[in-house]
Amino acid sequence: MSDLTFSLLPDAMQPLLNKFYRAHQNGMQAKTGDQMWVAKAGEIIGGLCLRPVAQDAGLWLTGLLVAPGMRRKGLASQLVNTACSQAGGSVWLFCHPSLAGFYSALGFAETEHLPQQLAERLNRYRRSKPLVALHRDGQPLACTG
Numbered sequence: 001m002s003d004l005t006f007s008l009l010p011d012a013m014q015p016l017l018n019k020f021y022r023a024h025q026n027g028m029q030a031k032t033g034d035q036m037w038v039a040k041a042g043e044i045i046g047g048l049c050l051r052p053v054a055q056d057a058g059l060w061l062t063g064l065l066v067a068p069g070m071r072r073k074g075l076a077s078q079l080v081n082t083a084c085s086q087a088g089g090s091v092w093l094f095c096h097p098s099l100a101g102f103y104s105a106l107g108f109a110e111t112e113h114l115p116q117q118l119a120e121r122l123n124r125y126r127r128s129k130p131l132v133a134l135h136r137d138g139q140p141l142a143c144t145g
Helices: 011-023 075-087 097-104 116-125
Strands: 005-009 035-041 043-052 059-066 091-095 132-136
Touching: 005 011, 005 075, 011 035, 011 043, 011 059, 035 075, 043 075, 059 075, 075 097, 091 097, 091 116, 097 132
Parallel strands: 059 091
Antiparallel strands: 005 035, 035 043, 043 059, 091 132
8 A cells, every 4th residue: 555645635526535435335424614534545445524613613523434445454543643633623523432442542532521513413413322522632643553
């Protein structure tokens, strides 16, 4: 994978990320205004979105997906670190409790102190599934590989 790159996808390329999500039977979708970050090795092999939170409260990480054949190679970690470090500011996310350790290794910490917009969304989501809220400040981390 010598041609592996991690980059911000231009807004005009949003359909490519959504096509990647659909190709992997995933219901996630990039939306207008999202920062769309991708891992590419010729084609998109991973992606995520950083969605602005109201009142400039940071960004909400959503839509993290790595192609099944490319998993367990550190791509998700590299993609998250690249996106969060270059985006600057606070980043929030929700995940299943079993994934909290993965995100903790990337500098995220559990929190119940959320911007109102995210607190309301988390309460709705928790009606149907167990989720934890995590937060990472805008400080870059050393590469975790």
